[in-house]
Amino acid sequence: xxxxxxxxxxxxxxxxxxxxxxxxxxxxxxxxxxxxxxxxxxxxxxxxxxxxxxxxxxxxxxxxxxxxxxxxxxxxxxxxxxxxxxxxxxxxxxxxxxxxxxxxxxxxxxxxxxxxxxxxxxxxxxxxxxxxxxxxxxxxxxxxxxxxxxxxxxxxxxxxxxxxxxxxxxxxxxxxxxxxxxxxxxxxxxxxxxxxxxxxxxxxxxxxxxxxxxxxxxxxxxxxxxxxxxxxxxxxxxxxxxxxxxxxxxxxxxxxxxxxxxxxxxxxxxx
Amino acid sequence: xxxxxxxxxxxxxxxxxxxxxxxxxxxxxxxxxxxxxxxxxxxxxxxxxxxxxxxxxxxxxxxxxxxxxxxxxxxxxxxxxxxxxxxxxxxxxxxxxxxxxxxxxxxxxxxxxxxxxxxxxxxxxxxxxxxxxxxxxx
Numbered sequence: 001x002x003x004x005x006x007x008x009x010x011x012x013x014x015x016x017x018x019x020x021x022x023x024x025x026x027x028x029x030x031x032x033x034x035x036x037x038x039x040x041x042x043x044x045x046x047x048x049x050x051x052x053x054x055x056x057x058x059x060x061x062x063x064x065x066x067x068x069x070x071x072x073x074x075x076x077x078x079x080x081x082x083x084x085x086x087x088x089x090x091x092x093x094x095x096x097x098x099x100x101x102x103x104x105x106x107x108x109x110x111x112x113x114x115x116x117x118x119x120x121x122x123x124x125x126x127x128x129x130x131x132x133x134x135x136x137x138x139x140x141x142x143x144x145x146x147x148x149x150x151x152x153x154x155x156x157x158x159x160x161x162x163x164x165x166x167x168x169x170x171x172x173x174x175x176x177x178x179x180x181x182x183x184x185x186x187x188x189x190x191x192x193x194x195x196x197x198x199x200x201x202x203x204x205x206x207x208x209x210x211x212x213x214x215x216x217x218x219x220x221x222x223x224x225x226x227x228x229x230x231x232x233x234x235x236x237x238x239x240x241x242x243x244x245x246x247x248x249x250x251x252x253x254x255x256x257x258x259x260x261x262x263x264x265x266x267x268x269x270x271x
Numbered sequence: 272x273x274x275x276x277x278x279x280x281x282x283x284x285x286x287x288x289x290x291x292x293x294x295x296x297x298x299x300x301x302x303x304x305x306x307x308x309x310x311x312x313x314x315x316x317x318x319x320x321x322x323x324x325x326x327x328x329x330x331x332x333x334x335x336x337x338x339x340x341x342x343x344x345x346x347x348x349x350x351x352x353x354x355x356x357x358x359x360x361x362x363x364x365x366x367x368x369x370x371x372x373x374x375x376x377x378x379x380x381x382x383x384x385x386x387x388x389x390x391x392x393x394x395x396x397x398x399x400x401x402x403x404x405x406x407x408x409x
Contacts, residue, residue, distance in 0.1 A: 247321075
């Protein structure tokens, strides 16, 4: 190598170092791959993986459409999709609850649990971890999780006497589709950002991993107290192999707003 | 320098429509679309916290007094996945802001678009999940 080429190489190194040692901001760059499949080979269009028991494995970090309004439909990045139900048939009680919604009295802003319908739509990832008998749904949003038995067992007989934010959920397989059945919610959560549901909500969620990189998701909300007919949404989730589920604390800064009264929450009058 | 955004009002329809799309859970309760604001200032601190981060910016007002605004940015996790880190802007650097003030007149929190050297800063990824609209801060 000639002295001229060595000189050019040294100049290039010095120029590079001068940029990397710059005291000001870094440029925007791709984050390192710390995903659950980091370093592994995969084909997003390949077949859905299966557990040894033969059932599809829904495991992975999933990106889902952000559904603020269950009546709307849209297609989002990389094939994420939402098909809403444009026409909702409110009962009198349901319409009253819908009209009484006050964004200043926002349970989500107050960092209270979203419940299934609002958690399953999302601006932040969902990781599913599955075994033969259970599936864990790890929502990055507020670091919530819920664990569901998927062995086909029925709801406990006393489920409705123990209402909770996420309700009582059991799962079963219908062919290659995992079906989650939820009852016993406390009625404080929403179907999206503004549509309420009562304590009579019966939520059916169907997860079908159509290939390695996608889940077809269907939600049917039956709530005869608030809606005359069931509400159906269908969505497409997309696998994010290079994403990891990260810590998320809603309270970290919202606590100040809760304390100073910007965010308030009192339980709604649940029918 | 601080100046009220009469210009922004002219293009307000587009701006308000975009901010409405990306309004987060408490944004509509906290910020006032009728109180636009524009400024250029010096970064004091990046608060890399949930559920929204903040960039503290020192700005000289009409009287020459330094006031510190807190510009709300997206959740750190989404920003990280979009290629940003806490070090994407450093204290002492000059940034520009266009957006709206808080409803609470005592609050220095503001929401809108932040830029560094004329380029968008801390753009989030929420739009990726809501129909492919442009990705902006809340």
